[in-house]
Amino acid sequence: MVQGSGAQARSRAIKPLNAPRSVEVKVDESGVPMAVKAAPPIPAPGNTRPGRRVYRSGKRAPGSRLRRVASDGEWMDVASIEDIWKVNDQWWRGMEQEVERVYYKLVFANSQHITVYHDLIGDRWFRQTE
Amino acid sequence: MYMPFPSTCNDAVACLWLPHFAWQAEALRKPGLKEPGCHALITTGSDGSPSGRVVLDHSPQMAGVLPGMSLNEAIARQPHAQLVEADPAHYEELFNEVISTLEQRVPDVEDAGPGLAYASLRGLERLYGDDANLVRLLASAIGSVSGFDLRIGVGPNKWLAHTAAATGSQGRARKVTGEPGRFLSALPVDLLPVSYRLKHRLHSFGLDTLGKIADLQRGAVEAQFGRDGGLIWNLANGFDNSPLAPRRRQEAVFERLDFPDATVRLSMILTGIEGLLSRAYGRQAMKDRYARRVKLEARIFRRPRWALDVAFRESAGSVSSALFGIKAKLDTVTFPGPLEDLGISLSGLTGEAGRQESMWLDVRRDHDLRESLAQMQVRLGNTPPIYQVREIEPWSRVPERRHALVQLNP
Numbered sequence: 340m341v342q343g344s345g346a347q348a349r350s351r352a353i354k355p356l357n358a359p360r361s362v363e364v365k366v367d368e369s370g371v372p373m374a375v376k377a378a379p380p381i382p383a384p385g386n387t388r389p390g391r392r393v394y395r396s397g398k399r400a401p402g403s404r405l406r407r408v409a410s411d412g413e414w415m416d417v418a419s420i421e422d423i424w425k426v427n428d429q430w431w432r433g434m435e436q437e438v439e440r441v442y443y444k445l446v447f448a449n450s451q452h453i454t455v456y457h458d459l460i461g462d463r464w465f466r467q468t469e
Numbered sequence: 470m471y472m473p474f475p476s477t478c479n480d481a482v483a484c485l486w487l488p489h490f491a492w493q494a495e496a497l498r499k500p501g502l503k504e505p506g507c508h509a510l511i512t513t514g515s516d517g518s519p520s521g522r523v524v525l526d527h528s529p530q531m532a533g534v535l536p537g538m539s540l541n542e543a544i545a546r547q548p549h550a551q552l553v554e555a556d557p558a559h560y561e562e563l564f565n566e567v568i569s570t571l572e573q574r575v576p577d578v579e580d581a582g583p584g585l586a587y588a589s590l591r592g593l594e595r596l597y598g599d600d601a602n603l604v605r606l607l608a609s610a611i612g613s614v615s616g617f618d619l620r621i622g623v624g625p626n627k628w629l630a631h632t633a634a635a636t637g638s639q640g641r642a643r644k645v646t647g648e649p650g651r652f653l654s655a656l657p658v659d660l661l662p663v664s665y666r667l668k669h670r671l672h673s674f675g676l677d678t679l680g681k682i683a684d685l686q687r688g689a690v691e692a693q694f695g696r697d698g699g700l701i702w703n704l705a706n707g708f709d710n711s712p713l714a715p716r717r718r719q720e721a722v723f724e725r726l727d728f729p730d731a732t733v734r735l736s737m738i739l740t741g742i743e744g745l746l747s748r749a750y751g752r753q754a755m756k757d758r759y760a761r762r763v764k765l766e767a768r769i770f771r772r773p774r775w776a777l778d779v780a781f782r783e784s785a786g787s788v789s790s791a792l793f794g795i796k797a798k799l800d801t802v803t804f805p806g807p808l809e810d811l812g813i814s815l816s817g818l819t820g821e822a823g824r825q826e827s828m829w830l831d832v833r834r835d836h837d838l839r840e841s842l843a844q845m846q847v848r849l850g851n852t853p854p855i856y857q858v859r860e861i862e863p864w865s866r867v868p869e870r871r872h873a874l875v876q877l878n879p
Contacts, residue, residue: 354856354874426866438867467868 359465362455365414372443374414375453377466418448426456434460481600481644482713483588484622484630485571485607487564490584491526493617494560495553502528508547512540513555523665525555529618537665556773557583558766567617568716570610577715579627587627589713604642624649628709635660649707654680661701667694671701679705721816722760724749731770731807735799738808742795745813746788754818759784761817763791767808775805784819791815793844842877852876 365374422444430437440456447453455466487493491511496502502509508531514522522540533546544550560583568586571578577589590603597603604621611619622633624645632653637643645652656679658671674693676682682690682705691698703709724745732738742765749755761784765777779798785791845853856874863871 353876355869356858356872356874358869428866 357468359456359467362464362466364455364457364464370457371420372417372445372455372464374416375445375447375455375466376412376414377453378412415447417445419446420444421446421452481590481623481625482627482630483590483603483607484624484627484634485586485588485611486620486622486631486634487567487584487611487617488620488635489526489529489618490564491555491560492528493584494563495556497563498559499553502551502553508550509553510534510540510543510547510550511553511555513557514540535659535665535668537668554773558774558776560584562766562774567611571607572716572718574606574610577713579714580716581627585631587630587713589715590623600644608642626707626709627711627713628704629653629707631662632656632660650680650683653705653707654678654683656680658682658701661704663697663701667697667701670694719816720754720818721814722749722752722754722818723812723814725810725812727810728808731809733804733807738804738811739792739796739799741811742813743788743792745811746791749813749815750788750791755815757786759786759819760791760815761785761819762815763795764814764816765795766812766814768810769804769806770809772806775808777802780817784817789844790840793840796844838877 360378362378363376364372367373420443422442424442426438426440426442428438430439437460439459441459442454442456444452444454453466454468455464457464492502492509495509495511501507507528509528510524510531511526512522513525524534524536524538524540524543526536527534527543527547527550531547531550534543534550540552564580564583564586568578568580571586571588575588575590575593577591579587581587588607590600593603594600597606600623604623607621608619611617618639620634620637620639621642622630622635622637622644623642624630624633629645629649629652633643633645636656658676658679659668660679661668661671671677671682671694682701685702687699687702690702694701726741726745728737728741760781762778762780763785765779767775769775777798779795781791781794783790785794842853842855845855855877857877858872859875861870861873865871
């Protein structure tokens with residue numbers, strides 16, 4: 340449930356799904372990711388105390404699966420690269436709308452997975468699930 | 470003790486008349502109204518000012534006042550009368566009790582409005598013996614409800630039975646037999662079941678008794694008084710072909726509660742309604758059944774009872790669906806004052822054990838979802854923040870373009 344903003348909801352409002360989120364990435368001399376620093380996750384409603392650690396790095400509850408990156412704003416080293424692919428789309432719409440990304444599916448030392456891409460047009464890194 | 474008439478009933482109709490029923494009902498709650506010298510006017514009307522109000526009933530001993538008369542006129546004639554605001558819901562409830570008691574003894578009973586009922590006596594002599602026993606039976610039935618002043622009349626049709634009751638005295642039954650002309654001729658036109666205005670006009674024409682109307686040509690009366698003219702000419706001559714319309718017995722489930730403090734807060738009232746609905750739907754009589762309507766009734770602090778009828782668009786088989794219909798109706802209602810208690814009566818109960826649903830799960834799911842959203846919208850006051858994942862460009866190579874969250878509208 341989304342926390343109420345107090346504003347009147349617009350009918351037929353559309354929200355983006357799976358929008359890319361900015362991450363910091365350290366790369367080697369060939370441009371391949373070596374470490375990733377993801378922003379802390381968005382706190383759940385009712386869990387808005389500043390500085391509260393929601394996810395603890397490398398720890399998980401018994402029987403639970405780690406589904407999110409537990410970087411907590413810290414650098415996490417890339418253990419291996421599982422997959423790489425490139426997307427070049429909308430090029431016929433001009434430079435403003437062209438999409439040119441190189442996706443990396445990374446594996447950290449704690450076995451967590453993350454998919455990041457390098458936006459070649461703006462030279463920025465983003466995190467995004469497929 | 471009733472003094473019955475010595476004959477058999479055959480196809481006769483009995484009229485049970487409780488004169489000044491509204492006054493009698495008020496006098497049960499306020500015994501002071503029965504004291505000698507106490508003159509009360511029971512008034513009704515949506516307008517708070519005397520000019521917009523009319524007399525519904527009055528104390529029996531008051532002269533010169535008639536039901537339907539404007540309050541201004543009544544006060545002019547009875548300047549010292551005590552004014553009592555009518556409580557129609559209370560009268561209806563009380564008279565329903567009378568009718569229900571009668572129905573336990575006589576099968577065909579017509580509720581002709583508070584204080585007036587007709588019962589068919591056809592075939593009852595085989596069950597209860599002669600008509601003397603029947604009259605005693607009817608009198609004892611009403612006497613068991615309360616100490617009402619009851620008049621019983623028997624006649625070949627409803628009108629003659631009514632006039633017999635109206636001209637009788639307390640504790641005696643009267644029967645009209647043979648030629649009704651002589652019996653009716655001396656009776657006042659005030660007995661006619663027409664508006665106060667029409668009675669006033671009849672008096673202004675010098676037509677004070679039924680006999681004077683009966684002496685006229687039917688066409689002349691119709692020409693002067695229109696459609697009502699034909700009716701009053703027929704009645705003045707003792708003709709009444711209107712059939713006896715027995716009350717349709719309706720099964721109902723009733724629940725009530727008392728509020729700890731009188732309240733006008735909608736949230737509190739809705740919580741009360743929800744609790745009452747839970748209790749009602751939890752009863753065995755409502756198991757696997759649906760209700761088509763619900764009646765809300767409440768005592769209002771220093772005001773007449775309040776009642777609201779809610780007919781469901783679709784019969785309600787659960788607390789949530791019934792509550793949804795009631796909420797939608799209450800949004801448009803202003804309570805006349807703080808509610809002291811609350812009662813609900815579920816009626817129009819269907820005999821079905823289930824409802825035809827769509828065979829397709831998707832259709833059923835969508836319908837349930839829309840209903841839940843509509844209910845949430847009523848609760849929240851705006852569109853609920855619930856979204857559905859929709860495919861936008863599922864073929865797109867750019868992940869954020871494949872799907873989007875679209876707000877669901879009921």
